[in-house]
Amino acid sequence: MSWVELQVRGLREEARDILGVELCPLERGALPFAWQAGAHVDVRTGDGLVRQYSLTNLADEGCLRLAIKREAASRGGSQWLHRHLRVGALLQVGVPRNLFALQPGSDEVWLLAAGIGITPLLAMYRQCRLERRSVRLLYFARSPAHVAFAERLAGDPAVSLVTGLDSAAIDAYLQQHLPVWQGGRQLYTCGPQGFMQRVMQRAIARGWPDAALHREHFQAPGQTSVRQPGELRLVLARSGREVEVMAGESLVQAAARVGVNIPTSCGMGMCGACQTRVLAGEPEHRDQYLSAAEQASGEWLMPCVSGCRGARLELDC
Ligand code: FES
Numbered sequence: 001m002s003w004v005e006l007q008v009r010g011l012r013e014e015a016r017d018i019l020g021v022e023l024c025p026l027e028r029g030a031l032p033f034a035w036q037a038g039a040h041v042d043v044r045t046g047d048g049l050v051r052q053y054s055l056t057n058l059a060d061e062g063c064l065r066l067a068i069k070r071e072a073a074s075r076g077g078s079q080w081l082h083r084h085l086r087v088g089a090l091l092q093v094g095v096p097r098n099l100f101a102l103q104p105g106s107d108e109v110w111l112l113a114a115g116i117g118i119t120p121l122l123a124m125y126r127q128c129r130l131e132r133r134s135v136r137l138l139y140f141a142r143s144p145a146h147v148a149f150a151e152r153l154a155g156d157p158a159v160s161l162v163t164g165l166d167s168a169a170i171d172a173y174l175q176q177h178l179p180v181w182q183g184g185r186q187l188y189t190c191g192p193q194g195f196m197q198r199v200m201q202r203a204i205a206r207g208w209p210d211a212a213l214h215r216e217h218f219q220a221p222g223q224t225s226v227r228q229p230g231e232l233r234l235v236l237a238r239s240g241r242e243v244e245v246m247a248g249e250s251l252v253q254a255a256a257r258v259g260v261n262i263p264t265s266c267g268m269g270m271c272g273a274c275q276t277r278v279l280a281g282e283p284e285h286r287d288q289y290l291s292a293a294e295q296a297s298g299e300w301l302m303p304c305v306s307g308c309r310g311a312r313l314e315l316d317c
Contacts, residue, residue, distance in 0.1 A: 003044070004032060008089045009063060014148040015141075017070040017292045018116065019082050020056075023091060024063040034059040035096035037123035038188075038216075041066070042094035046084055051077040054119035054190075054216075055096060056149075058126055064093065067148055069116040070292040071285070100188070100216045102127060107184030108134040112199050114191030114270065115141060115288035118148055120216055121190055125159075138162060138177065140170065140195065142270055142288055166273070167198070167266035174202040181208040190216035192288055194268030194305055232307070235314040236260045237279055251303035255317065262303055262317055269305035276303050281313035 010022035025031055040054045041064065057065040071078045085091075102109065102124055109128050111121040118139055128135035137159045141147045144163050153159045162173060178199075179185075187208060189199045196215045203213055232245040234254050241258040245251065252262045252274060265273035269287030278301050285295045287302035294300055303315065 002095055003092045004095070005090050006064065006093050008085055008087050008091065011085060011087055014067050015150070016145045018146075018148045019068045019070070019085070020148075021066045021068060021081070021085065022063055023066070023093060026090075031059070031062060031064070033095050036098055036101050037127035038100035038102060038120045039096040039098040039123075040100075040120070041096050043081075044092035045077050045080045047077070047080040049077045049080070050094075051081075054123070056119050056122045058123060058130065067116065067119050071295075100190075100214065102188070103186050103214075105184065105186075106131075106133055107186055108182075109136075110178070110185065110187040111135065111137045112178075112187065112189040112191075113137070113139045114195040114268070115146070116148075117189070117191030117195070117216065119190075121188060122149055124188060129158075136160075138173075140165065140191070140270070146288070165266075166271045167264075167268065170195075170198060170266065170268075171202065174199065178202055178206055180206045181212060186212050186214065188214045188216075192269050192286065192305055194266070195270065198268065231311060233312045234308075235280075235312065236317055237314055238317055245307075250305065251301075251307065251313070251315070255303070255315075260317060264304050267304045269302045272302070274302055274304045275300055277316035279314040279316050282309040283307075283313070284309045 006023040007026050009024040012020035014020040040052050042050050042052055044050055053066040053068055055064055056067050068078050068081050070082045100120055111125055113121040125135060125137045135158055140162045147161055187203055189196045200213060234245050234251060235242050236255055239260045241260055243254045243258045245254040252264055255262050262274050265271045270289055272289045283298055283301040284307040286305045289302055290300060
C-alpha cells in the first residue's frame with residue numbers, strides 16, 4: 001500500500017452524523033493518481049486506525065471528497081475524524097481501489113442507495129451524467145435530516161429522495177418504480193445488508209439477471225463479520241429464555257427460535273420497529289436508525305440487523 005499526504009481543504013456537515021471532507025494535495029499540486037466512480041480509499045486516522053471510505057466525486061476535480069458517517073460503536077476511526085479533523089490538517093490516504101466499478105457501455109443504469117450507501121453511488125451518478133448515460137438514482141434515508149447531498153440532488157428529475165418508509169412501503173415503492181429488466185440495464189445498490197437483499201429480491205422478481213445486479217458490501221468500519229455458532233449467547237431476560245445465535249442469523253431470528261417474538265417492520269435497521277433495550281453486553285450497531293449518541297450509549301439496539309462484540313448479550317424482551 002502506498003500512501004500520500006493530503007490536506008483537509010474543506011469540512012461540511014452533509015447530513016445528521018455525516019461529515020463531508022475535501023482532501024487536496026499540498027501546495028495545490030496535482031493528485032498522483034486517478035480513479036473511477038465506485039472507488040474507495042484507506043484513511044489513517046489519528047488514533048492509529050485505518051478506515052475505508054468511498055469517494056463521492058470524480059478525479060477531474062483534483063481533490064478527494066469523502067462523506068464519513070459517525071459510527072458510535074467503532075471505538076475510533078470515524079469518531080476520531082468527526083472530533084478532530086480541522087481545515088488545514090494533514091491526513092495519510094491510500095491510493096484509490098475499486099471493487100464496485102460501473103460496467104462500461106451505454107446501457108441504462110439504476111442506482112439504489114440507503115443511508116451512507118449513497119457515497120459510491122453519488123460518484124457513479126455523476127459519472128453517468130458526465131457520459132450522458134441514462135441513469136436513475138433512488139436514495140432511501142431515515143428522515144430528511146439524514147439525506148446527504150440534498151442540495152445537489154433535490155429537484156433533479158432523475159433522482160428520487162425517499163424518506164421514512166417502512167418495509168411494506170419500500171417494497172411497494174420498488175414495485176412501482178423499479179422496472180422490469182430490459183436487455184443491457186444494470187443495477188447497483190449500496191446500503192445496509194437488509195436493504196440490499198430487499199432490492200435484489202425485488203429486482204430478481206422483475207426479471208433482472210444476476211449479471212445485471214451489483215452490490216457494495218457496505219459495512220460500517222470496525223465491525224466484525226458474522227459470528228460462528230457458539231460465539232454469541234443471547235439472553236432474553238423478560239422471557240427467561242436463552243439461545244445460541246447461529247452464523248448468518250439475526251438476533252430477531254434467534255429469539256424467534258425459542259418462542260420470543262421481537263416486533264419488526266423493515267428488517268433493515270431503518271424503521272425503528274424492533275428497537276430493544278440492552279441490559280448487558282456491548283452492541284455492534286449496523287442500523288441506520290439510531291443516532292450516533294444513541295448508539296454510543298449502548299442502551300438500545302436494533303436486533304433485526306445489529307449484533308454483539310462480546311460472547312453474551314442480554315436484551316429486555
Ligand atoms: S425492523 Fe426496522 S429497524 Fe429493525
